[in-house]
Amino acid sequence: MEMNRKQPDKNAPIGVFDSGVGGLTVAREIMRQMPNEKIIYFGDTARVPYGSKSQETITRYSEQIVRFLRTFQVKTIVVACNTASAYAMDTLEKHIDIPIIGVIRPGARVAVEVTRNGRIGVIATEATIASQMYTKYIKELNKDVTIYGKACPLFVPLVEEGLLQDPVTDEIARRYLTELIDIDIDTLILGCTHYPLIRSTLGRIVGEKVRLVNPAYETALELKEMLGRLDLLGDEPPGLGSNQYRFYVSDMAEKFVRFANSIIKYGILSAKAVNIEDY
Numbered sequence: 001m002e003m004n005r006k007q008p009d010k011n012a013p014i015g016v017f018d019s020g021v022g023g024l025t026v027a028r029e030i031m032r033q034m035p036n037e038k039i040i041y042f043g044d045t046a047r048v049p050y051g052s053k054s055q056e057t058i059t060r061y062s063e064q065i066v067r068f069l070r071t072f073q074v075k076t077i078v079v080a081c082n083t084a085s086a087y088a089m090d091t092l093e094k095h096i097d098i099p100i101i102g103v104i105r106p107g108a109r110v111a112v113e114v115t116r117n118g119r120i121g122v123i124a125t126e127a128t129i130a131s132q133m134y135t136k137y138i139k140e141l142n143k144d145v146t147i148y149g150k151a152c153p154l155f156v157p158l159v160e161e162g163l164l165q166d167p168v169t170d171e172i173a174r175r176y177l178t179e180l181i182d183i184d185i186d187t188l189i190l191g192c193t194h195y196p197l198i199r200s201t202l203g204r205i206v207g208e209k210v211r212l213v214n215p216a217y218e219t220a221l222e223l224k225e226m227l228g229r230l231d232l233l234g235d236e237p238p239g240l241g242s243n244q245y246r247f248y249v250s251d252m253a254e255k256f257v258r259f260a261n262s263i264i265k266y267g268i269l270s271a272k273a274v275n276i277e278d279y
């Protein structure tokens with residue numbers, strides 16, 4: 001698929017998008033693993049959440065965002081949102097001539113590699129679970145694995161309220177995860193952008209015998225491998241004040257910056273609001 005694409009500039013930025021702030025967990029992994037890369041991040045803060053919307057709507061939103069990101073001549077696009085990866089990836093891939101990567105395939109691949117008993121749990125938004133995309137990709141790799149999906153819609157607001165270490169989050173997590181523990185999963189995919197931020201709570205509740213798979217981390221690894229293979233890794237170390245990371249949102253730029261600074265240690269000064277419906 002990638003072979004017929006025209007070769008982008010290797011020092012062009014990487015476009016990353018999400019329904020809002022959650023995709024910063026993916027952006028932060030890219031920053032850690034590829035310190036030379038520039039990033040243009042778009043968070044659709046006006047239209048979040050995607051997790052309770054239809055495939056048609058999510059695909060339309062994702063197409064608009066891709067058009068917006070392409071105005072920056074990005075060399076690749078990372079669909080950091082699990083819900084958008086689940087619902088829009090197939091359509092996006094068909095119409096794009098630069099490499100594009102979502103978070104579901106990398107997460108699915110690693111889960112298949114690490115499971116020992118072939119029982120994998122997936123926690124995600126309602127839409128991601130309903131799409132069955134994790135199941136589809138996992139089954140393509142190993143049809144003997146059993147996947148148990150569980151929608152956990154309260155985790156996103158809990159994380160956005162900053163309740164990362166809180167008895168309320170513990171209690172909700174226990175309720176969501178008990179059925180997965182009872183069916184003896186040995187691997188749990190954190191299939192939503194926000195869940196790596198409550199990883200320690202989730203790990204404590206499922207116990208140390210269950211391996212947690214973080215698609216944000218695995219996607220950054222796979223992105224690095226893909227860019228290397230396509231000769232697209234940036235080779236200019238960005239200088240001071242070079243605007244290496246630029247953030248755009250569709251609403252509430254200040255709130256976005258506050259959240260971003262609570263999880264990313266690069267001193268994000270600003271985010272610019274754009275009218276994404278124009279794209």
Ligand code: DGL
Pocket residue numbers: 018019020022023048049050051052080081082083084125128156191192193194
């Ligand atoms: N970013 C979404 C995801 O990873 C979670 C938030 C939302 O529902 O939009 O599925």
